[in-house]
Amino acid sequence: MTEPVGLWVVDDDHAVRYVLATALRDAGYAVEAFSNAADALDMLHTGTVPALVITDVRMPGDGGLQLLDKLKAAQPQLPVIVMSAYTDVASTAGAFRGGAHEFLSKPFDLDEAVALVRRALPQPTPVATPVIAPAAADGSLLVGHAPAMRALFRAIGRLAQVPLSVLVTGETGTGKELVARALHRESPRATRPFVALNTAAIPSELLESELFGHEAGAFTGASKRHIGRFEQADGGTLFLDEIGDMPAALQTRLLRVLAEGEFYRVGGRELIRVDVRLIAATHQPLEALVDAGRFRADLLHRLNVVRLPLPPLRERSEDIPELAARFLAHAAQRLQLPVKQFSNAAFERLQAHAWPGNVRELENLCWRLAALAPGDSIGVQDLADTLPGAVAHAGNVAVSWTQPLSTWAQQQLRQHTPELHALAKAQFEQALLDAALAHCDGHRGDAAQALGLGRNTITRKLGSSRKQAPIS
Numbered sequence: 001m002t003e004p005v006g007l008w009v010v011d012d013d014h015a016v017r018y019v020l021a022t023a024l025r026d027a028g029y030a031v032e033a034f035s036n037a038a039d040a041l042d043m044l045h046t047g048t049v050p051a052l053v054i055t056d057v058r059m060p061g062d063g064g065l066q067l068l069d070k071l072k073a074a075q076p077q078l079p080v081i082v083m084s085a086y087t088d089v090a091s092t093a094g095a096f097r098g099g100a101h102e103f104l105s106k107p108f109d110l111d112e113a114v115a116l117v118r119r120a121l122p123q124p125t126p127v128a129t130p131v132i133a134p135a136a137a138d139g140s141l142l143v144g145h146a147p148a149m150r151a152l153f154r155a156i157g158r159l160a161q162v163p164l165s166v167l168v169t170g171e172t173g174t175g176k177e178l179v180a181r182a183l184h185r186e187s188p189r190a191t192r193p194f195v196a197l198n199t200a201a202i203p204s205e206l207l208e209s210e211l212f213g214h215e216a217g218a219f220t221g222a223s224k225r226h227i228g229r230f231e232q233a234d235g236g237t238l239f240l241d242e243i244g245d246m247p248a249a250l251q252t253r254l255l256r257v258l259a260e261g262e263f264y265r266v267g268g269r270e271l272i273r274v275d276v277r278l279i280a281a282t283h284q285p286l287e288a289l290v291d292a293g294r295f296r297a298d299l300l301h302r303l304n305v306v307r308l309p310l311p312p313l314r315e316r317s318e319d320i321p322e323l324a325a326r327f328l329a330h331a332a333q334r335l336q337l338p339v340k341q342f343s344n345a346a347f348e349r350l351q352a353h354a355w356p357g358n359v360r361e362l363e364n365l366c367w368r369l370a371a372l373a374p375g376d377s378i379g380v381q382d383l384a385d386t387l388p389g390a391v392a393h394a395g396n397v398a399v400s401w402t403q404p405l406s407t408w409a410q411q412q413l414r415q416h417t418p419e420l421h422a423l424a425k426a427q428f429e430q431a432l433l434d435a436a437l438a439h440c441d442g443h444r445g446d447a448a449q450a451l452g453l454g455r456n457t458i459t460r461k462l463g464s465s466r467k468q469a470p471i472s
C-alpha cells in the first residue's frame with residue numbers, strides 16, 4: 001500500500017484548521033495542522049517536506065505570504081494554496097506573485113477546497129517562480145466582496161503576472177478602466193507606463209496617428225513628430241477603451257501591428273518595434289458586432305485571449321453599502337466638508353436601485369449628497385429626489401428586463417441601428433452567459449448546467465478564445 005500524501009494546513013483559527021484537516025483526512029490525505037508559520041517552518045527544517053501546503057494569510061507572527069516566500073525559497077516546486085477572508089487585488093496578486101498555486105477565498109466550501117487539492121496534486125510540470133514586482137501601495141482601490149468580484153480579483157492577481165492580452169467587458173461605469181489599471185499595477189511592468197486611449201473619444205481621422213504617431217509633415221497640420229500611444233506605452237501596458245467603436249480601417253491596421261509586433265509612424269519610414277501588453281475594453285457585445293459586420297472576427301480573437309466580464313452593480317448589491325460609504329467619505333474629504341453617514345434605510349434604498357450607470361453613477365450620487373444633503377445623516381428622503389427612476393425590487397428579486405429592453409430597442413430604432421434583432425439577441429445571450437459565469441465563479445460546466453445548456457454549446461457560444469502571443 002502506498003503512503004498517504006502529506007499535506008500541511010496552517011491557520012491560527014482552530015475551527016478552520018479542524019474542519020479543513022478533517023475534510024482532507026476524510027479524502028484520504030495525511031494532514032499535519034499548524035497554528036502558526038514558525039511551527040511549519042521548524043518542521044520543514046527537520047527535513048520533512050509536504051506534498052502541498054494550505055496557509056491562511058493573516059496570522060500572528062509570520063503571515064501566510066511570508067510563509068509562502070520562505071517555503072518557496074526552500075522548496076520552489078512545492079504547491080502552496082493561500083486562503084484568506086480578504087479577497088482584494090493586493091492579497092491575490094501578492095499571493096500569485098509569491099508563487100502561490102491557488103487562492104482560496106474564505107469562507108469556502110469544503111468540497112471545493114478538497115477538489116482544489118485534488119487538482120493540485122500531483123504537480124506534473126514545475127511552476128517557474130514569477131518575477132517579484134514592487135508591492136502595490138494602493139491595491140485596495142477596487143472594492144467588492146460579491147462572489148463575482150472575488151473571482152475577478154483572483155483572476156486579476158493571476159493574470160497580472162503574465163503578459164497575455166485581456167478583454168475587459170461590462171456595462172458603462174462597472175470599473176473596466178480600474179481593472180486595467182490594477183492588472184498593470186500588479187504586473188512586472190508596474191514601473192513602466194500605463195497608457196490609456198478611449199477609441200470612441202478621438203475623431204476617427206486622428207485615431208491612427210494617436211495610436212501609432214506621425215512624422216512632421218505627414219499630413220496638413222502635422223508640424224512636428226508625434227509619438228503615438230503604442231510607443232509611449234513601450235515596456236508597459238496600453239489600455240484601449242471602447243474598442244468596439246474602432247473604425248474598420250484601423251481595426252485592420254491594429255490587427256497587423258499586433259500580429260507583426262512592429263509598425264511605421266504615419267508618414268514614417270523607420271520601423272518601430274515595441275513591447276506592449278494590450279488590454280482592451282468594451283461595453284458592446286463584440287460577437288454581435290462581428291455578426292453585423294462591424295468588427296473583425298480575427299481582431300476579436302487576437303484581443304480575446306482572456307476575457308474578464310465585470311458584473312453590473314445591480315447584480316452585486318451586497319457591495320453597495322461599502323462602496324457608497326467609501327465614496328461619501330472620500331467626497332467629504334476632498335470637498336473639505338463634514339463626513340456624513342447613510343442610514344440603514346438609505347442603504348436599502350440604494351440597494352434597490354437599478355443603477356444603469358453602475359459604480360460611476362453611485363460615485364456621482366455620493367459626491368452630490370456630500371455637498372448638498374443637509375444634516376450629518378443621509379436618509380431615504382435625501383435620496384428620494386436623486387433616484388427618481390429607481391425601480392424598486394424586493395430583496396434579491398430582480399426587476400423585469402422587458403421594460404428596459406423595450407426602451408433600449410426604441411432608442412436603437414431611432415438611431416437606425418442595423419441588424420437590430422441579431423444585435424439584441426447576441427446581447428441577450430451575452431448577458432445570460434456573463435451572469436451564469438459570474439454566478440458559477442467562471443466554471444463553464446456549472447454555468448451551462450445552470451442555464452440548461454450543454455457544455456459544448458456554452459463553449460461554442462463563448463467563442464473560441466485562441467491563445468495568442470503578446471506583441472513583443
Ligand SMILES: Nc1ncnc2c1ncn2[C@@H]1O[C@H](COP(=O)(O)OP(=O)(O)OP(=O)(O)O)[C@@H](O)[C@H]1O
Pocket residue numbers: 141142143144170171172173174175176177178179241283323359360363
Ligand atoms: N469595484 C470598484 N471599487 C471602487 N470604485 C470603483 C469600482 N468600480 C468602479 N469604480 C469607480 O467607478 C468609476 C467608473 O469606473 P471606470 O471608469 O473604471 O468604469 P468603466 O467601466 O471603464 O466605464 P466606461 O465604460 O464608461 O469607460 C471610477 O471612478 C471608478 O473609480
